[in-house]
Amino acid sequence: MSEVLSINEIESRYPNEWILVGDPETNSALEVLNGTVLYHSPNRDDVYRMGVELRPKHSAFLYTGTVPDDMEFAL
Numbered sequence: 427m428s429e430v431l432s433i434n435e436i437e438s439r440y441p442n443e444w445i446l447v448g449d450p451e452t453n454s455a456l457e458v459l460n461g462t463v464l465y466h467s468p469n470r471d472d473v474y475r476m477g478v479e480l481r482p483k484h485s486a487f488l489y490t491g492t493v494p495d496d497m498e499f500a501l
Contacts, residue, residue: 433459442468444489445465448461
């Protein structure tokens with residue numbers, strides 16, 4: 427998987443999945459615009475484990491599904 431995909435292509439190819447994106451291009455708000463899909467899975471922990479295993483120099487994690495209204499995030 428070395429093809430650079432736009433965020434729209436990633437979302438359409440991998441719906442409702444967690445994505446590890448390599449060399450992401452971002453805008454000024456740090457939103458991912460495009461990148462290389464290094465790994466994807468419906469299971470977040472699998473994607474995080476692969477991030478640790480691959481240790482990409484520049485990466486981002488995305489979720490392409492709908493986030494529930496009652497979900498909270500910690501940064």
